[in-house]
Amino acid sequence: xxxxxxxxxxxxxxxxxxxxxxxxxxxxxxxxxxxxxxxxxxxxxxxxxxxxxxxxxxxxxxxxxxxxxxxxxxxxxxxxxxxxxxxxxxxxxxxxxxxxxxxxxxxxxxxxxxxxxxxxxxxxxxxxxxxxxxxxxxxxxxxxxxxxxxxxxxxxxxxxxxxxxxxxxxxxxxxxxxxxxxxxxxxxxxxxxxxxxxxxxxxxxxxxxxxxxxxxxxxxxxxxxxxxxxxxxxxxxxxxxxxxxxxxxxxxxxxxxxxxxxxxxxxxxxxxxxxxxxxxxxxxxxxxxxxxxxxxxxxxxxxxxxxxxxxxxxxxxxxxxxxxxxxxxxxxxxxxxxxxxxxxxxxxxxxxxxxxxxxxxxxxxxx
Ligand code: KQY
Numbered sequence: 318x319x320x321x322x323x324x325x326x327x328x329x330x331x332x333x334x335x336x337x338x339x340x341x342x343x344x345x346x347x348x349x350x351x352x353x354x355x356x357x358x359x360x361x362x363x364x365x366x367x368x369x370x371x372x373x374x375x376x377x378x379x380x381x382x383x384x385x386x387x388x389x390x391x392x393x394x395x396x397x398x399x400x401x402x403x404x405x406x407x408x409x410x411x412x413x414x415x416x417x418x419x420x421x422x423x424x425x426x427x428x429x430x431x432x433x434x435x436x437x438x439x440x441x442x443x444x445x446x447x448x449x450x451x452x453x454x455x456x457x458x459x460x461x462x463x464x465x466x467x468x469x470x471x472x473x474x475x476x477x478x479x480x481x482x483x484x485x486x487x488x489x490x491x492x493x494x495x496x497x498x499x500x501x502x503x504x505x506x507x508x509x510x511x512x513x514x515x516x517x518x519x520x521x522x523x524x525x526x527x528x529x530x531x532x533x534x535x536x537x538x539x540x541x542x543x544x545x546x547x548x549x550x551x552x553x554x555x556x557x558x559x560x561x562x563x564x565x566x567x568x569x570x571x572x573x574x575x576x577x578x579x580x581x582x583x584x585x586x587x588x589x590x591x592x593x594x595x596x597x598x599x600x601x602x603x604x605x606x607x608x609x610x611x612x613x614x615x616x617x618x619x620x621x622x623x624x625x626x627x628x629x630x631x632x633x634x635x636x637x638x639x640x641x642x643x644x645x646x647x648x649x650x651x652x653x654x655x656x657x658x659x660x661x662x663x664x665x666x667x668x669x670x671x672x673x674x675x676x677x678x679x680x681x682x683x684x
Contacts, residue, residue, distance in 0.1 A: 319458065321429065321466035325511040331418040331426055332514035335480030335540060336625045339680040341425075343372050343626060344456060346674070347382035347390050348408040352443070352607035353667045355600030362386075364663040365408070366393040368631070368671065371659060373397050375626040381405065381452070401459065406434070406449040407442075409669060411535065412472035413449035414676040415457050415464070418514070423681040426463045428512050429453035431470040435530045436495035442529055442668065443607040460678070469508050470496040474533040474673050476513065479540040482575030484515040487524045489531040517575035521565045525549060525587075526557045528617040529608060535672045536619045538565060541583070541650045544574050549619040550584035558587060585646055588637035591616040597666055610666070622670035623647065626677075630654050633661035633670045 326332065345365060348354045354361035369378045381403035382390040391400050405413065412435070415427030430453070434446035457464045475490040486509070492502050506518045524532020538548045546569055551558045562584075569580050598612040620643035623632040630651050634640040640658060648656045664670050 319464070321464050322426075324465075326418045326426065326428065326465055327511045327514040329426075330420045331424075332420075333416055333418050333428075333476075333478050333480070334679045335478060335543075336677055337542065338480060340376050340627050340677045341680045342377040342379055342678050343624075344410050344414055344676040344678065345369055345378065345380045346403070346405050346408040346410045346452070347380055347386055348667065349383055349386055350407050350443075350607070352602040352604045353407055353610075355597055355666060360663050361408075361667060362390075362393060364661070365674065366390075368659060368674070369394055369398050371631060371657065372624070372626050372629075372675070375629045381410070381456075403452065403455055404448045405452050406446050408667075409449075409474075409673050410452065410676040411474045411669075411673045412530075413446075413452045414473060415453035416473050416476065416513070417462075417677070417679050418465075419679055419682055421682055423683065425679065425681050426465065427453060427457040428465045428467055429457065430467045430472065432472065433470055433496065435472065436493070439495035440531075441495065465512065467508075467512055469500070469505065469512075472530065472533070473676060474530060474535040474669070476509070477534045477539045478513060478515060479543045479574060481543050482516040483519065483540075484509060484513055484517070485519045485521065485534050485538060485540070485546075487521045487532045487534050487537060490524065490533055493531060495531075515575065519568065519572055521568055523561045523564065525617045525619050526561060527615040529668045533673075536617055536622050536670070537561075538569070539621055543576070544578040545581045545583070545650065547583045547585050547621055547647070547650065549587050549621045551587050556590065558590075583646060583650060585620050585643050586639045588618045588620065588635040588639050588643075589616070591618040591635060591637070591662075591665070593666060608668075616665050617668070618665055619670070620647070622672040624671045624675045624677075625651075625654070628654055630656045631659050631671055632656060633664070634658040635662055635665070636660065
């Protein structure tokens with residue numbers, strides 16, 4: 318295994334590009350664990366395969382699968398998708414995969430964050446997470462890309478950039494005794510600036526209600542282009558999400574990006590509220606080493622957890638009355654891309670959504 322670089326992306330001239338910039342490919346992991354995914358993970362495998370095929374219409378896709386699922390995954394994914402054997406603890410490559418960075422000379426590298434399953438033994442989702450913590454390293458090895466091993470614990474889903482110097486994060490997902498104890502906000506901010514090469518960090522107070530990651534930004538708000546942000550919303554003042562979204566709106570509307578531009582904010586009304594049904598909960602194994610998923614758990618449903626691929630935006634839908642309005646807003650925001658609704662309740666049952674299970678590998682910039 319190759320050693321990590323002992324420098325930092327910023328001093329080497331590398332930065333994290335925005336998701337809407339061109340991709341070389343999309344990475345996914347294959348779902349297998351039966352304490353996350355109901356009914357032996359079979360419905361989730363069908364959903365992941367359908368999502369991989371949808372993305373593969375727009376860019377190459379690689380799916381990493383455990384040994385015992387290799388043949389089955391190949392059969393389900395078909396000829397158009399590269400399948401690699403790789404161990405992992407679960408299927409959230411947004412979080413345990415690399416955050417790719419690039420420079421202006423056509424080189425791509427990766428940041429390998431310390432990963433502890435969203436909080437380790439203090440409110441994390443499962444134990445152990447050792448295989449997940451090796452995923453970024455393995456992906457970078459496969460691609461022969463140099464690696465920065467970060468000294469902070471965070472996840473790709475906790476970080477949204479505009480590619481022009483601005484980063485949005487939700488405070489409890491980064492500044493948390495279960496991720497980076499004893500670090501001040503300014504110490505963490507400096508590190509994030511060095512790893513992602515950003516100047517401005519916008520800190521939001523809380524993520525989507527009930528989000529088991531402590532509130533990842535990728536479920537709450539995202540950039541859709543420089544200085545334009547989409548934010549999950551509810552008009553129901555009695556819903557716990559109302560105060561959270563209102564507080565985020567207040568911060569976003571009173572700040573500017575790294576280039577000094579005010580932010581244009583588009584509210585996208587949340588689905589539901591959505592809850593796990595008895596029938597769904599019964600299909601999930603109950604084990605001490607993983608978070609219990611129970612009937613009537615509120616699901617952290619949000620349309621913001623979409624994925625921007627080359628020429629397309631793949632948006633989670635829930636057979637919910639708010640689906641059409643969300644798709645219509647995103648079609649207005651992404652005029653040059655095909656906006657595709659993808660029924661994603663199965664992914665939501667596992668605690669995340671489309672953005673959380675995908676990881677873009679950016680195309681090198683022309684040198
Ligand atoms: O928000 C994300 N990027 C991931 C959510 C994963 C939750 C798994 N327990």
